[in-house]
Amino acid sequence: MMNLIWLQSGGCGGCTMSLLSADVRDLFGMLKDAGINIVWHPGLSEQTGSEAIEVLEACASGDLPLDILCVEGSLLRGPNGTGRFHVLSGTGKPMIEWVRQLAEKAQYTIAVGTCATYGGVTAGGCNPTDACGMQYDGASRGGLLGVDYLSQSGLPVINIAGCPTHPGWVLETLLALAMDSFTQADLDELGRPRFYADHLVHHGCARNEYYEFKASAEKPSDQGCMMENMGCKGTQAHADCNIRPWNGGGSCTDGGYACIGCTEPGFEEPGHPFTQTPKIAGIPIGLPTDMPKAWFVALATLSKSATPKRVKENATSDHLVIVPGIRKTGVK
């Protein structure tokens, strides 16, 4: 069995809540059968108070083998580097100290969610608590554990970014570790598991037809593509949100709002209001990264001139006003 400890620091608990919403028949049974033993989780375990501290101390001292350390929430270094904005209750010791100690012993260290990976919303604004991620501070490597940190298995921190993370991303990472089939090559440049980070949110978005014709949404609840006006980062955000559904069949773009790129470092401070697309001379900045701007402008002009009436009218409505026509033809 692999022993797993899960800690929560400067986050909202949403990644745990998301994991509990996994569409599997028996979440705990599945993890157990795969060989993962939840030694302690602050939301779920029986042990409270001194009983819990005993477990954590046993792992920190090496008496109890620690195979997987999951940390949810950003790491709060403030005030003045003391970590006292988050003391693990009952211990008088800052959470960052606990995390450092346990990370020394862990075979694998996993940052669950964008707070724990890169700092996340807790690091937004004036970052009052000096929040950072486990091995990143925004997009720069370092964070709480430092550039050179490797867990006992020789891997850097595994960054399951997302705000919250998708339950499938967490489960599949854990199962891959349990199968002993997870290597450095399975992580992208920012430490994220590639099985979901090699996709873009734009892939599979139900608004792709509107995107093709640059038929754009103008206000919340419009059906059109949200890139031009509503701040959608789907063409740049690394995640499979529109391929792997959320909560049985949803996604941000299906929910009627823009992808805000929550799997990306620094998503919390885009430099513009989240749901407005900044433009220069009428052209959205932040175009798809692998497309030259001139081409984009040329194609957009062309496709706008060719937009079918159906696509154009549906784009600025909250329901289909024109449904696809049925063409009577012998050709099938």
Add this chain to the structure above:
Amino acid sequence: MSRLVVGPFNRVEGDLEVTLDISGGRVDRAYVDSTLYRGFEQILRGKDPMDALVFVPRICGICSVTQSVAAANALRNAMGISIPRNGQLATNLILANENLTDHFTHFYLFFMPDFARDGYSGRPWHGMAEQRFKAVTGSAAGDALPARAAFLHMMGVLAGKWPHTLTLQPGGSSRAVSSTEKIRLYAMLREFRAYLEKIMFGDKLENIVKLDSMRALEAWRDARPPDASDFRLFLEVARDLELHRIGRATDIFLSYGSYEMAGEYLFSPGVWDASKGTLSAIDPSDIVEDLSHSRMTGERDARHPYQGETQPAPDKPDAYTWCKAPRWRGQVLECGALARQVVTGHPLIRDMVEKTGGNVTTRVVARLLEISRVIPAMESWIKSLSPGEPFCVQGRMPDNAKGVGMVEAARGALGHWLVVKEGKIANYQIVAPTTWNFSPRDRDGIPGALEQALVGVPVGEHERVPLAVQHVVRSFDPCMVCTVH
């Protein structure tokens, strides 16, 4: 007299430490400490007002939608617009989906597992509780989690995802529901109802709603064996352990009113003072926050949230928590499902509170009763959705404005106060349910609701984490991350 520090408290959302002064085997005084500070109110300053919709749900992953509703309400209030009927129906459905999920999760994962502990191994019901509710390994987790996940599929349709949606807008809902989706939503709700009726209650929801007195509840209990349903088993445990004798706070209850529809509430707002039997209207201007025992600068005057400040002061003497102390006309209030049901006047809960006050049993019964009351309301909201008619309208934020958004989270009254100056957020203050319930002492030395509820709770000689204390704490379904935001 001895002192006991209990923490980390788990199976609560977030970080909590409780210091107990004990004499004669009972708690004499309790001090409640929220040990985490993140500073959302500071983070929000200077932002575009609409960006609040991105930040505030992330205050709490367990009631993220409720935070969104409060923010959308505050923005709408500042914009001076109103939302279309479909938008209100969708908002109610999304909010109800989250609130009931919270009650459900609390019961199965956070509250009941304590009765499976070895400390109760001599009790006649212990075997049943252990088999069903043992943390992580009990059979209930295997039943309840898939039912919970399936119920949250409503979020996939209505809100894109949960937690942290941007669907809830000042002008309504950005996700219009089609007529086929309306049917799918209805099917999802029926599926959850089936779980509740078969496994949680072992009876029709309508029969639970009809229970109108303590005597009726006892008759319902005695008419079936203890293992007839999860609710029945709870009632058995509650009777045997006399859970109605522990956890009483001020018995003054606050509700902002829940599930508004064209100015009417499913659960009406107000403050119910049980000792006097009086209901007062709730005026937001009567609410202040006191900082005398909070690790925050500014201890002189308790301030209304529009003037509220959030500046951490980690070394402040006499401060023992990151939580502020909200007061209503100087009084300590309790909020949550119990408060909502007592304020709105459900006869069972009024009768229970009259006879035994607010306590561990009444809090849990009120929560489950609420599940059975809200499901039929959700069914009617789904039926009233009108696909093709607008779900969202456009508004414009004035450069200078103020707005308040009040809503009921599963665990009680949540208020957001927003001040916009020159197009940016100049102040954003949040008073969360657990801030009310887990408030520290105020400048007059008056303890908060949980601090009062813990006084008198028995502590066994060798108990390092007293079981009764855990029941009382968890009966409030605390959300510490909300508390300190």
